[in-house]
Amino acid sequence: MPTNVRLTAVLGSVTPPGRLRRAVSEALERTAAGGLAEVELIDLAEQRISFADGRPPKVLDDDTRSVVAALARADAVLLASPVYRGSLTGALKNLLDHVPVPALQGKPTAIVAMGGSDHHYLGAERHLRDVLAFFGAHSLPTAVYLTGRDFADGAPGGRASRELDALLAGVVAVAVALRDALPVGPAPLGAGF
Numbered sequence: 020m021p022t023n024v025r026l027t028a029v030l031g032s033v034t035p036p037g038r039l040r041r042a043v044s045e046a047l048e049r050t051a052a053g054g055l056a057e058v059e060l061i062d063l064a065e066q067r068i069s070f071a072d073g074r075p076p077k078v079l080d081d082d083t084r085s086v087v088a089a090l091a092r093a094d095a096v097l098l099a100s101p102v103y104r105g106s107l108t109g110a111l112k113n114l115l116d117h118v119p120v121p122a123l124q125g126k127p128t129a130i131v132a133m134g135g136s137d138h139h140y141l142g143a144e145r146h147l148r149d150v151l152a153f154f155g156a157h158s159l160p161t162a163v164y165l166t167g168r169d170f171a172d173g174a175p176g177g178r179a180s181r182e183l184d185a186l187l188a189g190v191v192a193v194a195v196a197l198r199d200a201l202p203v204g205p206a207p208l209g210a211g212f
Contacts, residue, residue: 023057024055024056024057024094024095024191024194024195025056025057025059025092025093025094025095026047026050026055026056026057026058026059026093026094026095026096026097026187026190026191026194027058027059027061027089027090027092027093027095027096027097028043028047028058028059028060028061028096028097028098028099029061029063029086029090029096029097029098029099029111029114030043030060030061030062030063030064030099030100031063031098031099031100031101031107031108031110031111031114032062032063032064032100032101032108032110033063033064033108033110034064035064036062036064037173038133038165038167038170038173038175039099039101039131039133039165040062041173041174041175042131042133042165042169042170042175042179042180042183043060043097043099043131043183044060045175045180045183046180046183046184046186046187047060047097047187049180049184049187050184050187050188050191055187055188055191056094056095056187056191056194059089059093061086061089063108063110063111063114066081066082066086067081067082067083068081068082068083068086068110068113068114068117069081069083069117070113071113071116071117076088076117083114083117086114087114087117087118087119087122090118090122090123091118091119091121091122093126094126094127094194094198095126095127095128095129095190095191095193095194096123096126096127096128096129096156096190097128097129097130097131097186097187097190098111098128098129098130098131098147098151099130099131099132099133100131100132100133100143100147101132101133101134101143102132102133102134102135102139102142102143105139105142106142106143106146107132107142107143107146107147112146112150115150118154120153120154120155120207120209120210121210122154123151123154123155123156124154124155124156124206124207124210125155125156125157125197125202125203126154126156126157126194127156127157127159127190127193127194127197128151128156128157128158128159128190129158129159129162129163129186129187129189129190130143130144130147130148130158130159130162130163131162131163131164131165131183131186132144132147132162132163132164132165133164133165133166134164134165134166135166135167136166137164137166140164144162144164152207153207153208153209154207154209155204155206155207155209155210157193157197157203159186159189159190159193161186162186163179163182163183163186165179
């Protein structure tokens, strides 16, 4: 049964499309084909996002305004990032620095990270959870972490596909559950800035 949920995914890598993009893209396609949500993938490698210097997105002459607007329109958000230096990419953090609090406040969010080994599995997730807490977003309690062993010849394997499908189904279900709900708790501190 269609849920009329708009799910927007942001791929935080600025390098050419690789395994993480393929895994997220294929999971989004399965989600859309199953009628769970209308999906949109925003690949930061294909966008020109200004350096966050305090100017509002509406005055910028690149893709910043449209990407921020897509996040604001979404009912649910997926943030996917490779692990760089034990954290999320600077490109993804820069984008989030442009986003006004109301665009993510109370919004269900899911996290996917990919690293070279299991040693960094909490790096990007931990930092993203801190940022999402600033917005008052509803982060799913678990995330998906992928490594090279989750792929064969660049294609996501069964474990990666199953976990991504479960994550996307979960964030859509939370979006449906929260659709007509009262706010959960007080406004985030960031709402006052």
